[in-house]
Amino acid sequence: MAAEPDSAEPDSTGSVAAREPLLLEAVLSVGTDLELRTTLQHLVDAAARLTDARYGALGVIDPDRTGGPRLTELFTTGMDADTRAAIGQLPCGDAGLLGVLLRDPRPLRIDDLATDPRSCGIPAGHPPMHSFIGVPVLVRDEVFGDLYLTEKRRGPFTPEDERLVRILAAQAGIAIGNALLFEAARQRERWIEGAAAVTTALLSGTVDDDPLMVVAEQARRLAHASAGVILQPTEEGGMEIVTASTHEDPAALIGTTIAPGSPVLEQLLGGEPVFVDDSATDPRMTTPVRAAFGPSLLLPLQSGGRLIGTLALPRTRGARGYTQEERQLAGQFASQAALALVLADTRQRRERLAVFEDRDRIARDLHDLVVQRLFATGMMLESTRRRARAAEVGSAIGLAVDELESTVQEVRTAIFALQQPPADAPTSLRGRVLKEAAGAAAVLGVTPSTQFIGAVEHRVPEPVAEQLLTTLRRALAATSRRPHVAHIRVTVDADTALPDGRDAVRLTVHDDGDEDGGVGGDEGGGESGGADGTTVTSQWPL
Incomplete structure (x- = not known):
């Protein structure tokens, strides 16, 4: 390592006074931008021009790395894209002269790298380099990185070169410090805005x-x-x-x-x-x-x-x-995001509770007002039918009673549907049958009426329920292929029996469309068609 002179000496490039304009220009170019990466690149370019070096590099140090500092980024000048590609991965600074500067951040000047025993690890494809200057760059009395200059065009680097580079590095440290403050403020602002955007999106429900x-x-x-x-x-x-x-x-x-x-x-x-x-x-x-x-x-x-x-x-x-700053900002973002997730979940629960309460009220009103009035009307008609003398009048009243009973059953089905969670997939057989019917309505253009007879939920086991739902899908699909369908009725009867006396559940799907093909059933059943439409029946033992 060359000894540092007490005063500047003239060399082949001129005296200190003659190079002061170049130094001033270099200092000004480094401080013209607050963007950190642009500032670092300006520093490398200015140092190479100031010393007439063919190649220059600035290695940024990660001081927080476990196991000691190492280079995390390298800004270079004098190398084109092909040269950098031939070198491959940039050095990390663990070995060679780069490692020496990391472990001992003091200025280092060498006349010939090839003869220095500390120089090692030059990768294949690296351009030949002999003369070398390395100077640490301090920001607020801490080493930010190291500035490297190699291959002076006219002879080795001189003590004056080293002095000028040290002055430039000192002034650059101030510019880099300002750029770091600006970068930290901009980064903090970006994280705060991002956290606010997440909170707004989650809590607004948009x-x-x-x-x-x-x-x-x-x-x-x-x-x-x-x-x-x-x-x-x-x-x-x-x-x-x-x-x-x-x-x-x-x-x-x-x-x-x-x-x-x-x-x-x-x-x-x-x-x-x-x-x-x-x-x-x-x-x-x-x-x-x-x-x-x-x-x-x-x-x-x-x-x-x-x-x-x-x-x-x-x-x-x-x-x-x-960096330590990024870790801190990301941690604050995670804390705010977690709070937003908890608040958003609470808001969703409250909204769902409000929906449940509203649906509960509607179901109660339907049960207390509509069903009871329909039931009372049916009782009055039944009583009138018994007292009626004309057979035609009795028959007409009987049909009215049957229609009222069917209407009561459909209203009860609607009440049951209202009591299901609106966002959850139904798990009961009733809920799944209603879901299939609702899904078919979008295709058919007709909403099937649905009726349940008996303790459907308790009597029908899961394997039978799966078979019933499969048959229902096939029957509704067949209905969609028939023309002129205006009414569809789906009935699930859990109070029926097979011819051999075994308890059974029966599925009946009736529509008023024209007859078209057939859909078979299980354990007895099938499809019948005629002037009144098509009826599909299937039944399974319980």
Whole structure:
């Protein structure tokens, strides 16, 4: 290492005074932009012009990395795209002269790299380099990175070159500090806006997406991650990816499980954040998809002591690691998102409760007012029919009584449908039959009337219910192919019996369309057609 002179000496490029305009121009060019990456590139370009160096580079250090600092980014000048592609992966700074500067951040000037024993690890395809200057760049008395200059065009680097580069690096440290403050403010603003957008979307109820997907998608964009995934605890004691937002196929991630006993699982279930430098090599990571990712954040989605899950934000292998600022901002986002998820879930529950209460009221009104009045009217007509002397009058009244009974049954079916959860798939046989009928209405253009006789819920076992629903779908599909259908009636009778005396359930589907083909039944039954329409009957033993 060349000794540092007490004062500047002239060299082949001119005196210090002659190069002061170049230095001033370099300092001004570095401080012209508040965008961090642009500022760093200006610094490399200005240092190369100032010293007449063919190549220049600025390595940014990650001071938070476990195991010591290393280079996370390298800004270069003098190399075209083909040269950089021939070199391949940029150095991390663990070995060679780059490693020396990382471990001992003091200016370093070498006349010939080829003869220095500390120089090693030059990759194939790297252009030949001999003269070298390395100077640390300090920001607020902390090493931000190292500035490297090589291959001076006219002879080796001089003490004056080193002095000028040190002055430029000192002035650049101020510009970089300002750019860092601006970047931190802009980054914080972006995360705050993202968290506010998630909260607004979840609480306003204006999005149709899964709330977890809204959180994962927004977090992935804010963190510049390759994926945003949410894991939730499993019954077996592990954690499973239930939501994934990624540029690739999310199906490759959804369903991935962290098995019980994983070193990282105890922290995740305990609501602790986990920071990973490289998912592919970290022994704590055990999932099969870890090989595709590098730096990762695993953040608890926790509010009021309730653990909703874990938000994971992995970046691709070789990508820049997360800074301390990014970790803090992502953690704050996760906390606010968890609170929004809890509040959104509470809002949805209240809305559903309001729907239940309203439907309950309607069902009560139907039962208390409509059904009772219809029943009373039917009783009056039945009494009148018994007193009527003319057979025609009695027959007409009998038909009216039958229609009233059918209407009462349909109103009761409507009451039952109102009592079902509006957003849940029905689990009872009644509910499933009503769902099939409602679904067929969209195709048929006619809403089938539905009647249940007997204790359908308690008497019909699940295997028989599945057969009944399959036959119902086939019968409704056949009805859709018949012309001139204006009325459809579906009857499920659990109070019938087979010819051999066994208890049975019978399905009858009748429509008033023209006859067209046949749909067979089970355990006796079939289809009949005529002037009054088509009737399909099927029955099964109980």
